[in-house]
Structure formats: structure tokens, C-alpha cells
Amino acid sequence: MSAGRRESSATPVAGVSLKDRACIVGIGETEYCRAPGSGLSLLALQLQAAVRAIEDAGLSANEIDGLMPFPNLGSAEGFAANLGTQNLRYAATIHTGGAAPVASLQAAASVVTMGIAKHVLIPAGWNGYSGFRVHKTVADQTFALPGGEIARDYYLPCGLTAPPQWYALMARRHMHEFGTKPEQLGCIAVTMRKHAQLNPKAVMCGKPLSLEDYMASPMLADPYRVFDCCIETDGAAAVVVTTVERARDLKKKPVYIMGTASGQPYPADELTNRKDILDTGLTSAAPEAFAMAGVSPRDVDFAEIYDCFTFEVLQQLEEVGFCKRGEGGAFVEGGRIELGGELPVNTHGGLLSEAHVLGMNHIVEATRQLRGEAEQRQVKDAQIGLVTGWGDFGDGGVAILRR
Amino acid sequence: MSQTETRYTKPLPVMHGLTQEFYDWCRQGELRFQRCSECGTWRHVPREMCAECGSFRWDWDRSSGRGTIFTWTVVARALHPAFKESVPYAPVVIEMEEGVRVLSEVVDCSPDELEIGMPVEVAFELVTPEVTLPKFRRARAKNA
Numbered sequence: 001m002s003a004g005r006r007e008s009s010a011t012p013v014a015g016v017s018l019k020d021r022a023c024i025v026g027i028g029e030t031e032y033c034r035a036p037g038s039g040l041s042l043l044a045l046q047l048q049a050a051v052r053a054i055e056d057a058g059l060s061a062n063e064i065d066g067l068m069p070f071p072n073l074g075s076a077e078g079f080a081a082n083l084g085t086q087n088l089r090y091a092a093t094i095h096t097g098g099a100a101p102v103a104s105l106q107a108a109a110s111v112v113t114m115g116i117a118k119h120v121l122i123p124a125g126w127n128g129y130s131g132f133r134v135h136k137t138v139a140d141q142t143f144a145l146p147g148g149e150i151a152r153d154y155y156l157p158c159g160l161t162a163p164p165q166w167y168a169l170m171a172r173r174h175m176h177e178f179g180t181k182p183e184q185l186g187c188i189a190v191t192m193r194k195h196a197q198l199n200p201k202a203v204m205c206g207k208p209l210s211l212e213d214y215m216a217s218p219m220l221a222d223p224y225r226v227f228d229c230c231i232e233t234d235g236a237a238a239v240v241v242t243t244v245e246r247a248r249d250l251k252k253k254p255v256y257i258m259g260t261a262s263g264q265p266y267p268a269d270e271l272t273n274r275k276d277i278l279d280t281g282l283t284s285a286a287p288e289a290f291a292m293a294g295v296s297p298r299d300v301d302f303a304e305i306y307d308c309f310t311f312e313v314l315q316q317l318e319e320v321g322f323c324k325r326g327e328g329g330a331f332v333e334g335g336r337i338e339l340g341g342e343l344p345v346n347t348h349g350g351l352l353s354e355a356h357v358l359g360m361n362h363i364v365e366a367t368r369q370l371r372g373e374a375e376q377r378q379v380k381d382a383q384i385g386l387v388t389g390w391g392d393f394g395d396g397g398v399a400i401l402r403r
Numbered sequence: 404m405s406q407t408e409t410r411y412t413k414p415l416p417v418m419h420g421l422t423q424e425f426y427d428w429c430r431q432g433e434l435r436f437q438r439c440s441e442c443g444t445w446r447h448v449p450r451e452m453c454a455e456c457g458s459f460r461w462d463w464d465r466s467s468g469r470g471t472i473f474t475w476t477v478v479a480r481a482l483h484p485a486f487k488e489s490v491p492y493a494p495v496v497i498e499m500e501e502g503v504r505v506l507s508e509v510v511d512c513s514p515d516e517l518e519i520g521m522p523v524e525v526a527f528e529l530v531t532p533e534v535t536l537p538k539f540r541r542a543r544a545k546n547a
Contacts, residue, residue: 152417153416153417153422155494158506159483159486159492160476161483162483165478172475176474218479220478220480221477221482222476222478267454272506273448273504
């Protein structure tokens with residue numbers, strides 16, 4: 001008998017639906033910066049974001065009893081010791097790279113729903129500018145590559161050494177199959193930058209980008225130019241998750257987790273031998289999240305899409321179902337993904353233009369939008385927002401949130 | 404041993420287990436992939452068992468060495484110090500006749516000559532006394 005195939009449609013996997021059971025009740029961020037750097041240790045940086053998120057929720061550190069640190073943090077014990085969290089009931093880390101913040105949100109929702117912990121804190125961040133530099137991924141031997149030994153033994157000898165090169169292989173395939181144009185990738189970079197002009201926290205606020213600037217920027221890993229790539233920054237962000245019942249008594253208006261799911265492409269550890277090279281974790285996760293939420297892509301008012309590179313935005317818009325496979329290029333044009341458009345995408349400027357906070361800034365921004373706290377970049381009457389995470393060789397997480 | 408071999412500074416596969424077996428065949432001038440003894444499915448990179456049928460039985464079967472270009476990127480700015488002198492260079496994914504795909508390089512093509520679907524054939528490159536890498540070149544007419 002043949003081994004299981006990837007399922008292409010939503011299939012319920014859980015006995016207990018997480019729909020509307022948990023809420024985001026606190027958000028916190030540090031400053032986002034490049035040179036000269038945060039001046040804080042990785043731990044201090046994440047603690048600062050955590051303290052702000054706990055305060056935003058109107059909780060004390062001692063009321064946090066669940067902790068889901070990003071894989072780079074090392075020890076939940078040390079984090080809790082610094083924070084003064086004396087009653088930790090639950091600690092876990094999800095190892096799906098940039099998909100981990102959204103996947104942790106999913107896990108936190110299930111942890112509070114099942115009564116394993118009451119208030120789960122999810123911090124993420126790094127000194128991505130002054131400390132560890134992503135663009136030098138493999139030169140830093142301490143960094144664990146996705147795919148581990150496969151990347152080391154089969155990719156590195158060919159000079160495939162860093163994320164923009166991995167994903168460029170997919171982007172070219174998409175261009176070949178569907179005629180996707182460089183200008184359409186440029187449109188994504190320009191839109192994210194435009195949104196950043198409305199966000200004083202954004203590292204690229206005050207530095208607008210035109211399509212001409214984009215097309216004139218140097219090639220990095222064809223078809224990726226420099227402006228197709230996320231920026232490298234220092235910063236951390238955090239959220240607090242609790243049950244709907246507890247959320248009612250807290251300081252801020254709760255943001256409900258309507259639907260959430262995670263997924264991995266197959267095989268997740270090797271990106272060249274997928275039957276369908278454009279298959280991602282979201283391909284299977286998104287229909288499950290929509291089925292749980294009981295809504296469709298048409299009901300979503302804005303989306304915060306993990307934008308490590310421009311094509312990954314286009315690809316995720318397709319895999320989530322905002323448009324059909326192959327239509328992403330046309331979808332991102334004509335202002336459709338701009339504030340005021342049909343589906344504003346990355347209202348904060350994203351990893352491309354706000355800061356690279358491992359996608360935790362996307363969850364924070366979605367929460368802010370749904371609270372109506374996004375000021376000059378507020379999506380009018382935002383009711384439902386969608387957040388994605390993308391990590392390693394295409395692992396995916398998705399959360400559909402509502403006010 | 405030539406001087407270029409001793410000066411090879413790019414990353415090399417770490418020889419161990421199935422990876423060592425794969426590269427040892429390359430050193431003998433043969434491109435071989437694992438093929439399931441039960442259901443006949445080819446696979447690459449090496450795996451412990453067949454994901455199609457669950458069998459742990461397999462052989463290293465010889466590939467025709469022929470394939471076509473599936474996708475590629477052109478690295479214009481090196482993101483690893485060992486490739487600084489090599490830019491621009493193109494990591495290329497080759498789809499073999501057997502169906503598996505291999506990440507490699509087409510040695511007799513400049514990056515702007517690459518095309519999806521272009522027929523190529525294996526051309527081994529001895530980079531150190533221990534390691535031979537499977538590289539590719541344009542397919543000769545007889546293979547076209």
C-alpha cells in the first residue's frame with residue numbers, strides 16, 4: 001500500500017475545535033533598529049518586549065504560566081527566572097523557523113483551551129543587524145540549517161548557501177510556469193515600503209522606494225534583487241494568549257483566534273525533490289484554518305504575510321487562497337494589496353520595510369489593526385485579519401483573527 | 404594531484420553513511436541513486452526507507468546520467484566567503500530521466516545561457532582526492 005499523500009482539502013484533525021476559544025490579550029515590542037544596534041543582549045531584548053506585552057495585558061509576570069520561546073532563545077527556564085515568573089506550568093519551543101511564532105500562537109491557543117496553562121507568553125526577536133546576520137547564514141557554523149546534513153552535504157558544495165538562493169529556485173519556476181514578471185515582485189517591495197512610510201516604528205520610514213529604484217537595484221540571487229529581500233534589524237516582539245473567559249477581565253479589547261493551523265511541505269527537509277515545487281506548508285494548513293474559522297478568503301479584511309522575500313508573499317497569497325495558483329502576479333498589481341485596496345497586505349511594512357522580527361511583528365500588527373489602534377495606517381472597519389508564518393524550506397503557519 | 408585540487412576551498416560534503424556511498428559512486432565515475440527493491444521507486448537525496456511503500460530494501464541503481472534543467476538561480480553576490488571569487492555562478496536543479504532531481508552546476512554554460520528544459524548529462528568533477536562532485540554539461544547530440 002502506498003504511503004499517505006498530502007491532503008489537498010480541509011480535513012478536521014482535532015476533536016476539540018480551537019475556534020474562538022483563545023484570544024491575544026497583550027502585545028509588546030522593542031524599538032526596531034539597524035546601526036549601531038540595540039545594545040541589548042538577545043535575552044534582554046526579548047525580555048523587554050515580554051514585559052511590555054504583559055503590561056499591555058494588565059497582567060503581572062507571575063501570572064504568566066506558559067512560555068513558548070523562539071528556537072534562538074535557548075532556555076525557557078532562564079527567561080522565566082529573569083522575568084520573575086515563578087509558576088511556570090508549560091514551556092515549549094516549535095522548530096519551524098519563521099513559521100514558529102504563528103505555530104506557537106496555535107499551540108498557545110490549544111494550551112489555554114485545554115487548561116494546561118492560563119496565560120501563555122510568546123516572545124521572539126534577535127539582534128539580526130548587530131549580532132547574527134542572516135545573509136551570512138552558513139558562514140556562521142553555529143546556526144542549524146534547515147535540512148541539516150542535507151543542506152550541508154548536497155546544497156553547500158553547489159554554492160546554494162543562504163535563504164534568498166533557496167527560494168529563488170521556486171520563484172524562477174513560478175515565472176516559467178505562469179509568466180510572473182520581475183515588476184510584479186517589485187510591486188510587492190514598493191507596497192511594503194509605502195506602508196512603512198505610515199509607521200514611525202518602521203526602520204524604512206522616511207526612505208520611500210519607487211519601482212524604478214527597485215528595478216535598478218543590484219541582483220543578489222536572480223530573480224531576487226537586493227530590494228526583494230527582508231531587512232536585517234535588531235528588535236523583539238511578544239504576545240500574551242489566554243482564554244476567551246479570562247480575556248473579558250483584562251485591560252485591552254481581546255482579539256479572537258478564529259482559526260489556526262500549521263503545515264509542512266513534503267519533503268520538508270529538501271526543497272528540490274518535491275513533486276510540486278510550489279507546495280508549501282500553507283497549501284494544506286490554510287484550508288484547515290478557514291474551515292475552523294468558518295470563513296473564506298473573501299471575508300478577510302487585511303493580511304500580514306511573512307515576507308522574507310517578495311516572491312514568498314506572492315506564493316503565500318496564492319496558497320492561502322486569496323487568488324488561484326499562477327494569478328499572484330496580477331493580484332499584487334493595481335493597488336489591490338495597498339492600504340485602501342481590496343486586501344491590504346503588511347500594513348506595518350513587513351519584514352521588507354518595518355523590521356525582521358521573525359514574523360512576531362506581523363501578529364502584533366494584526367492585533368493592533370483589530371483593536372483599531374493602527375492610527376494613520378488603520379484598515380477601515382477591520383473585522384477579520386489573517387497572519388502567516390513561513391520558515392525553513394516552506395513550513396507554514398496561519399492564524400485567522402477577529403475583533 | 405594537481406595544484407587546483409590541493410587549493411580547493413569550497414565546502415565539501417561530510418562523508419558519512421549513505422552520503423558517503425553516494426559520493427563514493429561518483430568517485431568511481433558512476434551516478435547512482437537509491438532505488439526501492441520492492442516498488443522500484445527512485446529516490447534522492449539518500450533515505451533510510453522508501454517513502455512510497457515503506458520498504459527498507461534498496462539498491463544503488465545506475466542513472467542514465469541524462470536529465471534536463473528544472474530551475475536555477477544566478478548568485479550575483481556571494482553569501483558565503485568560499486564563493487566570493489566564483490560570482491556570478493548558477494546552482495542548477497537537474498531533473499533526471501529517472502525522475503529524481505539533483506542540485507548541481509552546468510559547467511560548460513554561462514548563467515545567461517541556461518534554459519528550463521535544456522538537456523544535460525553528468526560530467527564528474529574531481530575536486531579533492533576524496534571527493535568527486537556530480538556536475539553537468541550540455542547533452543551531446545547522440546543523447547538529444
